[in-house]
Amino acid sequence: MNTIDLQGRKAVVTGGARGIGHGIAKRLLASGASVCLWDIDSDALSEAVQGLRPHGKVVPVTANVADPASVDAAVQETVSNLGGIDIMINNAGISGPNHTVWEYPVEAWQQVVEINLLGVFYCCRAVVPVMLSQGYGRIVSMASIAGKEGNPNASAYSASKAGVIGLTKSLGKELAEQGILVNCVAPAAVETDIFKQMTPEHVEYMRSKIPMGRFGKIEEVASLVTWLASEACTFSTGGVFDLSGGRATY
Numbered sequence: 001m002n003t004i005d006l007q008g009r010k011a012v013v014t015g016g017a018r019g020i021g022h023g024i025a026k027r028l029l030a031s032g033a034s035v036c037l038w039d040i041d042s043d044a045l046s047e048a049v050q051g052l053r054p055h056g057k058v059v060p061v062t063a064n065v066a067d068p069a070s071v072d073a074a075v076q077e078t079v080s081n082l083g084g085i086d087i088m089i090n091n092a093g094i095s096g097p098n099h100t101v102w103e104y105p106v107e108a109w110q111q112v113v114e115i116n117l118l119g120v121f122y123c124c125r126a127v128v129p130v131m132l133s134q135g136y137g138r139i140v141s142m143a144s145i146a147g148k149e150g151n152p153n154a155s156a157y158s159a160s161k162a163g164v165i166g167l168t169k170s171l172g173k174e175l176a177e178q179g180i181l182v183n184c185v186a187p188a189a190v191e192t193d194i195f196k197q198m199t200p201e202h203v204e205y206m207r208s209k210i211p212m213g214r215f216g217k218i219e220e221v222a223s224l225v226t227w228l229a230s231e232a233c234t235f236s237t238g239g240v241f242d243l244s245g246g247r248a249t250y
Helices: 019-030 042-055 068-082 106-134 155-174 193-197 200-208 218-228
Strands: 010-014 034-039 058-062 087-090 137-142 180-187 239-243
Touching: 010 019, 010 068, 010 106, 019 034, 019 042, 019 087, 019 218, 034 042, 034 068, 042 058, 058 068, 068 106, 087 106, 106 137, 106 155, 106 180, 137 155, 137 218, 155 180, 155 239, 180 218, 218 239
Parallel strands: 010 034, 010 087, 034 058, 087 137, 137 180, 180 239
Antiparallel strands: none
């Protein structure tokens, strides 16, 4: 594992209790950052924090990214616990069910967009003032190759991740001269518990689209995210960084 220096930095990882978020938190801790895990599942959050504490300072905050009041409260609690926020990793998300557009349940479609897109907006909206007051920040959001290409039978997920890409580009331009860099990562499928929400046919479809013939690894995502969250990243903002095993074409 290459060394990335995050000594003294204070980070938030949403959806940090499991999966990709947990892996990112572990890598941030290994790089010297203090980490606040946000998650809606308080039991999973407690278990994750216990497992991560041997790696560094980690604190839990129960938060719902789809609720702006909850996000505002989480920012205040995090600043109180860590003394600031230098790094914001917008990772919380759901895949939603697999349906054609005309058969997609309206409430399920809305839920995916509320968590995956509005949640990123609420988190950025709440944390940017903290970073502006510090004159420094790194924001990294999880998009997806689906946001570029549009996966069939996954319109809500694809649209929400396309929205994350657009939001990243807008916010990156708005903050380009403020010492705050904003980027997103667009992985192809990474094998996590989110696969349990998908049909086997959809999972195999995703694998078939990856030229390397395998799914991504959590550690691979964590490596790229950690670099984007570091001071080594200096001239990239509003960017979309592919992590697709060769699937991405632009």
